[in-house]
Amino acid sequence: MDFRVFVLAIAAFVVGMVELIIGGILPFIAEDLNVSVGAAGQLITVFALTFAISGPVLLSLTTKIERKRLYLGALAVFFFANLLAYVSPNFEMLITVRVVTAMSAALITVLSLTIAPKIVKPEYRSRSIGIITMGVSSSLVLGVPIGVLVGDLFGWRMLFLLIALLTLIAGVIIFYFLEPIKPEHITSLRQQIASLKSKKIFSAHIVTLLILAGHYTLYGYFAPFLEATLGLEPFWVSVAFFVFGISAVTGGGVGGWLTDRIGPQKTVISFIILFAIVLFLLPLSTHSSMLFPLVLVIWGMLSWSIAPAQQSYLIQTAPETSDIQQSVNTSALQFGIAAGSAFGGLVVQQTSVEATAWAGSMLVILALVFALYSFRKPGKAAPWGLE
Structure with a gap:
């Protein structure tokens, strides 16, 4: 590299x-x-x-x-x-x-x-x-x-x-x-905005937003979740965040490697399904001191492993506006963080902190629906995987 x-x-x-x-x-x-x-x-x-x-x-x-x-x-x-x-x-x-x-x-x-x-x-x-x-x-x-x-x-x-x-x-x-790099595709602002009218592209950005929203529905309230379900003291809460953090950092590399191997679409579908399952199982795994750390690590890796596949999918789907699509996708990520944190707060107020994991899982399942919709819409031939 x-x-x-x-x-x-x-x-x-x-x-x-x-x-x-x-x-x-x-x-x-x-x-x-x-x-x-x-x-x-x-x-x-x-x-x-x-x-x-x-x-x-x-x-x-x-x-x-x-x-x-x-x-x-x-x-x-x-x-x-x-x-x-x-x-x-x-x-x-x-x-x-x-x-x-x-x-x-x-x-x-x-x-x-x-x-x-x-x-x-x-x-x-x-x-x-x-x-x-x-x-x-x-x-x-x-x-x-x-x-x-x-x-x-x-x-x-x-x-x-x-x-x-x-x-x-x-x-x-x-x-x-770093050598000088000329812009490969110079498009007008109107053309770039018009590219977002594509249902195939727009739904792909919604996938990113929903995945991060589902993640932050729980992650934004993970400390009280750990205190409520496991009765952890502040020191062990910090340890859990550290373990999650290390897993999340490695997830981006794993996601990029797998995308190069099997293609972005197969990677996105596989990871979304696994992500939804892991979020759903997380509260249940707190009853086992052996199972919870494993689920925590998998959750951490999946939380950021889908991003490279999403970015690669946008590059191959709209190469002429790939720069703007990656920028919009990064914005979708930020909006997802804000939406998930707000949604998690409502879940905690209306139900319990444990329910944030299941609510987040539902958002991720909704992301799967948008991903399948995007992949099945007509578009440019994909150099990898299925189209």
């Missing part, structure tokens, strides 16, 4: 870490800037919504810009935004900076996903996407514990300075080792 893919993955990890790292330092920010913890929590909401909306828009507006130059420009904006976050004197300044940070992070993430498959041999395309996915997933999983650790030792502002430094290092490496 080309080492430049790993550099792009590191950059994706750095920008992705900014999103949820706030969750671990909310009390520090609230106290320092004299706001409530609830108000500070809006820093996460604002980031997610900005990220989801701005990704496709910015990619559409920059279709004619050479990819390496655009990537370095986005990294530069991200670098200075984090420096501004480090010196923010008040909450209003910080939330404004979060908007700029989210916009640049969205562009960097989708550029990483679109550049990676272009700099490797065709047979490694899905695996390269899987490696980028590993970078994104690991940032989402590890962001909170890193935030807690660094924030407690050095203060919350030091986190943004550290991220700025890592961004600078990634930018220097990309400047020296």
Whole structure:
């Protein structure tokens, strides 16, 4: 595998870490800037919504810009935004900076996903996407514990300075080792928006949204789930999150490898079915100390293993607008996280925290319906698997 893919993955990890790292330092920010913890929590909401909306828009507006130059420009904006976050004197300044940070992070993430498959041999395309996915997933999983650790030792502002430094290092490496990449398909904004009218493509994006919504219906309330079903103390809850995190990070690589072997459509169908089953069985597995860790690991791997197959499917289905489709799919992921967290809250209020797993499973089954619909709609001939 080309080492430049790993550099792009590191950059994706750095920008992705900014999103949820706030969750671990909310009390520090609230106290320092004299706001409530609830108000500070809006820093996460604002980031997610900005990220989801701005990704496709910015990619559409920059279709004619050479990819390496655009990537370095986005990294530069991200670098200075984090420096501004480090010196923010008040909450209003910080939330404004979060908007700029989210916009640049969205562009960097989708550029990483679109550049990676272009700099490797065709047979490694899905695996390269899987490696980028590993970078994104690991940032989402590890962001909170890193935030807690660094924030407690050095203060919350030091986190943004550290991220700025890592961004600078990634930018220097990309400047020296990544060759210029011209946009392969220059399409107008109207054409790119029109491509979403395709039921085959639109339903594929819905699949991503529903899978992440189903996942976060439980994952957003996993700590109280563990306390209610297993009576775990905080230390063992942290251990469970760590085990899940390691599994999730490896899932992107596994999904990319399998997609290259059997094709994206077979991978998506197989993983969705298994994902729905695992979510349904998770509450039942808590009665066995041997079975629960196994189900937890499988759940963690599946949570991010479908992403490379989804991205590969979009590339082969709409190659002329593949960049914008990958951007929209990343936005669908963000909307899925927000929708799943909100839905999980309703489930907890109306029923019980244990029911979040079954509710999430139902959303994943619905994703299977949309996946089958998308795959059976007429479209371009697929180079892999079934069509």
